[in-house]
Amino acid sequence: MKSFSKKARNSFENKFWKATSEFAILALIFLGFLIVLSAVEVWMGISRHSVDEGFFSLWSWSILEDLKFLFAYLLPVYLVYVGFYLLISKIITGAFKAFIILFFAMELMLVFYFNTTLLMLGSDLFGYSLQEITQTVGASGSIKLIPILVFIGFTVVLGFSLFKLPRKLKPGRWVALAFPIISLVFLISGISEINDSSELSTDFARNLVKNKSDYFYAAAYEHFNPELYEPDIYxxxxxxxxxxxxxxxxxxxxxxxxxxxxxxxxxxxxxxxxxxxxxxxxxxxxxxxxxxxxxxxxxxxxxxxxxxxxxxxxxxxxxxxxxxxxxxxxxxxxxxxxxxxxxxxxxxxxxxxxxxxxxxxxxxxxxxxxxxxxxxxxxxxxxxxxxxxxxxxxxxxxxxxxxxxxxxxxxxxxxxxxxxxxxxxxxxxxxxxxxxxxxxxxxxxxxxxxxxxxxxxxxxxxxxxxxxxxxxxxxxxxxxxxxxxxxxxxxxxxxxxxxxxxxxxxxxxxxxxxxxxxxxxxxxxxxxxxxxxxxxxxxxxxxxxxxxxxxxxxxxxxxxxxxxxxxxxxxxxxxxxxxxxxxxxxxxxxxxxxxxxxxxxxxxxxxxxxxxxxxxxxxxxxxxxxxxxxxxxxxxxxxxxxxxxxxxxxxxxxxxxxxxxxxxxxxxxxxxxxxxxxxxx
Incomplete structure (x- = not known):
């Protein structure tokens, strides 16, 4: 009986560390492509619009915003991933890879929307009818070839990386565990309030470096969970x-x-x-x-x-x-x-x-x-x-x-x-x-x-x-x-x-x-x-x-x-x-x-x-x-x-x-x- 319990414990530990390792690899790939996309977005922004800051200054701010976004959500996502991995390891790994591809497809669309309109897309998406959205999108003109090529190329390279790199990367246990630990420290320390981009010269520059998905999903959450204002006699x-x-x-x-x-x-x-x-x-x-x-x-x-x-x-x-x-x-x-x-x-x-x-x-x-x-x-x-x-x-x-x-x-x-x-x-x-x-x-x-x-x-x-x-x-x-x-x-x-x-x-x-x-x-x-x-x-x-x-x-x-x-x-x-x-x-x-x-x-x-x-x-x-x-x-x-x-x-x-x-x-x-x-x- 003890031997069976030890065997089960060892099996659990092995699965836990394997899940942690695979999650760390996916998180590393996710962060890498997030940083690459930030570079692309900043380059598009400064190539079309005048800003006082240089490329590397804006990219640095953008990376900070990406890190804030990643570590704000990484720990809860890690816990969900490990929990499901212990039950259905093959399914959850494939599902997370598909989720990452869908995430970046949405992020790319949000980036292109901002690059075209100079507006951050938020909950305003939910305030218009399909007819009004179609009319507004139609007004923006033709769909450009370059964004389509960037979208296809980025998605293909991302998909290839997700299915090839995990076989080659083998992080150590404690290196892999560092990701959720950093996320935990981030959540309880309030670091997110320290690094903000308020010192940038214009509102456009501040919006350029923001993570578009972070803005969109936060706005969507607020829209579907509105703050209620009750009567106040005072x-x-x-x-x-x-x-x-x-x-x-x-x-x-x-x-x-x-x-x-x-x-x-x-x-x-x-x-x-x-x-x-x-x-x-x-x-x-x-x-x-x-x-x-x-x-x-x-x-x-x-x-x-x-x-x-x-x-x-x-x-x-x-x-x-x-x-x-x-x-x-x-x-x-x-x-x-x-x-x-x-x-x-x-x-x-x-x-x-x-x-x-x-x-x-x-x-x-x-x-x-x-x-x-x-x-x-x-x-x-x-x-x-x-x-x-x-x-x-x-x-x-x-x-x-x-x-x-x-x-x-x-x-x-x-x-x-x-x-x-x-x-x-x-x-x-x-x-x-x-x-x-x-x-x-x-x-x-x-x-x-x-x-x-x-x-x-x-x-x-x-x-x-x-x-x-x-x-x-x-x-x-x-x-x-x-x-x-x-x-x-x-x-x-x-x-x-x-x-x-x-x-x-x-x-x-x-x-x-x-x-x-x-x-x-x-x-x-x-x-x-x-x-x-x-x-x-x-x-x-x-x-x-x-x-x-x-x-x-x-x-x-x-x-x-x-x-x-x-x-x-x-x-x-x-x-x-x-x-x-x-x-x-x-x-x-x-x-x-x-x-x-x-x-x-x-x-x-x-x-x-x-x-x-x-x-x-x-x-x-x-x-x-x-x-x-x-x-x-x-x-x-x-x-x-x-x-x-x-x-x-x-x-x-x-x-x-x-x-x-x-x-x-x-x-x-x-x-x-x-x-x-x-x-x-």
Whole structure:
């Protein structure tokens, strides 16, 4: 009996050490290919994009990120491997080899996605329908031959290594056991918090060195295991304390929060009236949201250079906010934010579709005040569920690509045959054609453009490529810097095209009789991500311009505001000057535009990068991105800071918004039925 027990123990020990040895070999191969792929990714990144750091510096950071990723998961994977190996050794070894091949196939796709879009793919993948994903992927252009060859070659070499190298490598027992031991030390020591890439020069460089699988799977886990925010009876007092600490802001007086989380008394901050002559009748309002228009390359002080000369000249005749934020990193957020100052709900407010609670917006409120409301878009208005949102707000006219008559030319198709629809110049031309008959009603017109969207194909390509080259010359760039900028020639040419389209639009509108009584609002839905970004905040940094012949004085305001603030300010302005019938309570998230000329921020601004990622929050001079805290400078650059007290303050205020937002997801209302019946159509 003892001999049998000893034999069984020896058999167990032999299997254990064999499993440990084979696992160590697989882990070594895994790490080796991870490091090789990092080198390939860094090389692709610096060969196409300008960065301050050299190849070996970035590769070193990338290897550190890979090691952090490997040792964070190695110990639990090792325990699973050994456990199954003791039962089904042949099956588990083959299964792990297949798993490694699948892992790297996915990692390669994530790397190519980042290299193409300059965006880290995370849980946003789960926020779009198959139709929307197909449309977006189709817009990116043809599949390149080189990535396909790299994918095939890498996978073949990996497969060969997995099935050949284990026969030749024979690590000693304790050498093999070193892998799980290092992983254990890594997990209990907190080393992962020490080595971060925050000191790299740009957000692009920081994202380049990150392990793409680590980011994707962590984001996917958070998406399918969301943090729940329960009601907190003390949360309002927290928020009030934080607001008073960061700026002298008027307190928000919420009412009936149990049933209506965002319902509050009107702040009545009419900051626009001092700048306007009062007209005899209510003004027309034209809102132009330019796809991808970011401050990084528009207007005076743009750190990439001013590629919007017309907008720059217009801003000097306008009310202009250079430090303005969109509330979304993609187009899904712009309509609810600008027009309704609405929360995000789960995957964006418009994704609620038929479940959207009754809401007050510029669309339905102005329609109830005898405005004629219209939406113009060169693409398909069903994208991002825009049409559903518009119809629920009772828009009079929705005009998209299906309504353009013969004689209008679509954006040239990409190599895959995809086109977003009609470019900016054609959209504006159609707008004037459809508005030939003068209406007796004032109008609210919302125009959403598409030309500055990947794949950045425009008409008059040669003309705008030449303008692009002339810009580089005018900036006085060196030949080396010109070469860097030419990597994004299509993007910059589309910006110049869009700026010209806006110039033509304002010029054509100035000939209309109603021009003298029209207010124009121009902003971006978010910043083009396909040009590398300097910071996390860069993606949301857009200009805001309010231009009108009714202006009696202009102004440039360095104070921070966001899309959430437009609707509250317009409602107060129209109510005080033109008798707009509006309730004394509303559910606007924003407080209203800040017309302070010096740099400050009195607003708490949640920012949703994608439909599924709500991780950015700005309060005072600080920006919280996940667990990272940044301080915003006067030039709207940001620097990472280590201040746990400040971080907790922002987290608490951010959680307050998330709790209210979660209440809307759970089915709570925005406004009472009595308000909707009386003030909204």
């Amino acid at each position: 949360s309002e007092s927290y928020l009030g304390d934080f607001i008073n600490q960061f700026a002298q802001a008027e307190p928000v007086d919420y009412v009936e929060e149990g049933e209506f989380p965002f319902l509050r008394r009107e702040l009545n901050r009419d900051v626009l009236s001092p700048f306007f002559e009062k007209g005899e009748k209510a003004p027309n309002i034209v809102i132009i949201t330019v796809e991808g228009l970011g401050r990084a390359f528009s207007n005076k002080g743009a750190y990439l250079g001013n590629f919007t000369p017309f907008l720059d000249s217009l801003s000097r005749k306008s009310l202009y906010w250079p430090n303005f934020l969109s509330n979304g990193g993609r187009t899904f957020a712009v309509l609810p934010s600008l027009l309704g100052s609405l929360p995000f709900a789960d995957n964006g407010f418009m994704e609620m579709q038929a479940e959207m609670p009754q809401q007050m917006s510029l669309l339905n409120l102005l329609k109830n005040n005898s405005y004629e409301t219209s939406f113009y878009y060169g693409g398909n208005s069903e994208f991002d569920k825009m049409e559903t949102y518009l119809r629920m707000n009772n828009v009079d006219h929705i005009l998209d690509e299906d309504d353009f008559p013969a004689g209008y030319k679509k954006i040239p198709a990409s190599a895959t045959g995809f086109t977003w629809g009609y470019g900016d110049k054609e959209l504006f031309r159609y707008y004037f054609k459809s508005k030939q008959e003068t209406s007796s009603k004032p109008g609210l017109d919302f125009l959403l453009t598409v030309s500055m969207h990947s794949p950045f194909i425009i008409d008059e390509t040669e003309k705008y490529n030449q303008k692009f080259e002339e810009k580089l010359e005018a900036f006085g760039f060196s030949e080396e810097k010109k070469k860097d900028y030419r990597n994004y020639k299509k993007q910059y040419s589309s910006i110049l095209f869009a700026d010209d389209a806006l110039k033509n639009f304002i010029h054509a509108y100035s000939k209309k009789e109603e021009f003298e009584n029209t207010i124009f609002i121009i902003t971006g839905d978010h910043r083009i991500p396909e040009i590398p970004m300097a910071s996390k905040l860069d993606r949301y940094h857009v200009p805001m311009i309010i231009y009108s012949p009714l202006l009696k004085r202009t102004g440039e305001f360095e104070a921070v505001s966001s899309h959430f603030d437009l609707a509250p300010s317009l409602v107060s302005f129209l109510k005080n000057n033109y008798g707009l019938k509006a309730p004394q309570i509303n559910s606007f998230v924003g407080r209203g535009l800040d017309t302070t000329r010096s740099f400050q921020n009195i607003n708490n601004i949640p920012l949703k990068q994608t439909k599924t990622e709500l991780r950015d929050f700005v309060m005072g001079e600080y920006h919280l991105n996940g667990e990272d805290l940044f301080r915003i400078n006067r030039d709207f650059r940001e620097t990472m800071v280590k201040d746990e007290v400040k971080k907790e303050e922002l987290k608490s205020a951010f959680n307050q918004f998330k709790r209210k937002n979660s209440d809307i997801i759970r089915g709570k209302k925005l406004i009472p039925d009595s308000i909707a019946r009386k003030y909204l159509k």
